[in-house]
Amino acid sequence: MKSSFSPLIRRIGVAFAASATLLLGGCSTLQPLPRLIENPQIPQQWGAHHSDNVRSIELQDWWQSQDEPELAELIEAAQNVSPTVATALARIEQSRAQQAQMVSKLLPELSATASSSKMHAPLYSGTYTQNQTGVQIGWVLDMASLSGVNTASARAQHESAQAQWHDARILIAAEVADLYHASHICRQQLELAQKAAASFGESERLTRLSLQAGMASNMALASARTNAADSRARLQQQHATCDIQLKGLVAMTAKSESDLEKLLLPVWARESTPTPFAISAIPAQSLAQRPDLYIAERDVLQAQAKVVQAESARLPRLSLEGFVGYGNFVFAGTTTNASTWTFGPLAVNLPIFDAGKRAADQLAAEADLRAALVTYQARVRQGVREVEEALVLLNSIEQRWLESRIIAEQARVALGSSRNLLQQGMINRLEYEDSQRQSWLADSTARTLDLERHRAWITLYRAVGGGFHPSTPSA
Template sequence: MSLSPRALALLVSAAGVLAGCASPGALRPDLPAAAPVRWHAPLPHAGDPAAIAGWWARFDDPLLARLVDAAQAASPTLAAAQARLAEARAARTAAGARLLPTLDASASLSRGRAELGTPIANTAVAGLQAGWELDLFGGAQAGRAAAGARLAAAEAGWHDARVVVAAETAQAYVALRACEALRQQAELDATSRDATARLTQEAARVGFQAPATAALADASAAQARAQAVAQAAQCQGVVKSLVALTALDEAALAGQLAERTARLPAPAALAVDSVPAQALGQRPDLAMAGWAVEAAAAEVQAARADRWPRITLAGSVSRARVDFDGGRLEGNLWTLGPLAVSLPVFDAGTRAAQVDAASARYDEALAAWRGSLRQAVREVETALVQLDSTASRAADAQRALDGFEASLRATEARHLGGLASLFELEDARRSAAAARSQWIALQQERLSAWVTLYRALGGGWTADGPPPAPRPVAAAS
């Protein structure tokens, strides 16, 4: 169960196109800049928070979906992502405003004598002043494109935070149910060993068992009780983790958890043999990295445009009135201009350094995107391998559990009849307990692999058909 060779070849090809279309050399002033070819596959949950929680409704445990909802509502990580999204939205608005003229209103009132020989006068002026920087070299447009890409990255980051919180909550819930199953097993084992110890001590008291055998039975019972207490404490620790994730009252949460104690949730009718390579484009973190590359490419263009002349146009219109002894003057005033041109002549290399810095940030974003792509492939491959491994081991684990438990029942019957020693009974009990623990751990491992695959594919996936083909995105110019 892995990505097919053709799928992996597609990934490598995409990375190669990215390297060719957006190489560091393409950022030099004498060559045109180009944004990378990115995948724009829709998110599997279509960016809908309800769909993210709805994926967990496929499991046969409704409490899991409710806990995911609660965790997302209380997560400080999501709150921080929401704040970054609001900041990016405001930055895009500000960047877009640079392309439009500005208009300011002003009003003034003064009294005095402007020149010798003139009367004292009261002067009142109210008007509007307009200004506009002509974006002839595309600097403002590139800034707006960069801000738009940063906003898209922030949106993808918000979705990624939701998926991460959901996966973390699901992993904790699965761990709790597995811990409860192990705790029940430990409690049953401790009860059984206590009964054996009591019977052995009675037999030793009347001379049918040696004192050493009674001591062994008592030690075994004490060991089982200690293990049961330790397992219960571990489960309490996992409950504390769920309380921290969901911000629910611990007593209320414990009441909800008690309904399905020690029952691991099971996914309903979920089967994945392979994952198309394009499905990786659904990951919000990959989308975020891709938008960061686009933003960095646009920022390079903005830095280059800053090395060219700036052209601004200003104008004003106002109404003025002057009152003085013996008369009044009133009328409209207006100006058109100046049309100003600012040409960089000498800045000690500041603007060139800013272009170099923007190019370096582009290289950094590009490297991060490539690294995220490789990490995504590894995570999906690992999850599929884990699913395949747990499916392959399930039959043998079940057979081993059935066999060891049957052996334990037979040994217990023989021990009661005096045909088996306590040593044989303890050995059979240890084997059965180990097989039961391995079975529970296998179920937990399989569920964890499902959660890992959910996270690796960006919050679920669509198995009805292949995602849409990737489309190239041209750089802002």
């Protein structure tokens, strides 16, 4: 059995190979899809100012470079539990499966078969049994040389899924960092709001005493009471803002509120400064690292593949089948062994009339390709705009932040002078309280710009791709 079955498999294999060589000898597999996108109006250099004095940092390591281990821990925790990241990972697995399907379509399909039947034969006055086992072979030959197109399309889809995963992680990191820094500044602002509320309360008390001594009016007391009530309301609002930000981090990281408070306590007590990073002076190099543009480019390549597929649907289709197996016949107690093989049918499917369906499919695919190209070019222009706007915003905030530090420092100097004047009896306590509040207000404004500065760097981080590298888009 074995000696007769193996040669048959070799013969059928040789027959298939010979047929493929004869039928496809004049065809060549299409190379991976060519790049259709050629310089969609990318400027030669950035119009907005960007500093060349900061060191270059790999953006995927930017969070670790900021000496904020708590931030890096929260980002990792949020990415691990993010449904957006999980969905992106699922798309990667689906794209891998589709890649495997595309490869499988290029190869013959083999399936094992086994059958047994018993039949009555009146002519021979008896029954006989027929048993058969074998391998069924089917192959749709690539007459239109679609193998390269299909595999390139599947590869583009897989690369797009990888970029979506990176984009999801970048978005989560930016959102966590925004909440992290907002919580940090909020706690500092809360401390200042507590001081301001206590100061306005003291001013109200002193004004009431002055009124009792005949040295202040009812209008002055009413104004002091209004300011004290307003400061207490602002303090409550600040409390609520800080609590909401903490609960936002709880939702994003899946950590308990008590664990987060323990983690962030040292953060709230220290100063935080963003680590600047340099971007490429050549816009094309920066834009090449944006996941959304990479995805849009993959969409163009997939749309082109669909055009080629629609064109091939109007061409003849050739399929080849075969069978090789072993069987036996049992009749009247006698067993007859036999091996069988078939080569064919070799079938040609030639489209003749379909009421214009295939032509319409091709026109639709070409329209989708044009739309994908326009979308890609629009995304490039939007990418340039986002980077330019981020640079303008960052430059503006950096200048305002420097001025706010000067104002806060001078307000502290003025407060020191007021303290000396109070000790010398040259001003009263009410005037000193007002000087304190002016200093705290200047400090509050500077801290607000601290947060805006952090956010401006995060915006630029996202605008230039957040460390995505198309050459190594792996999950």
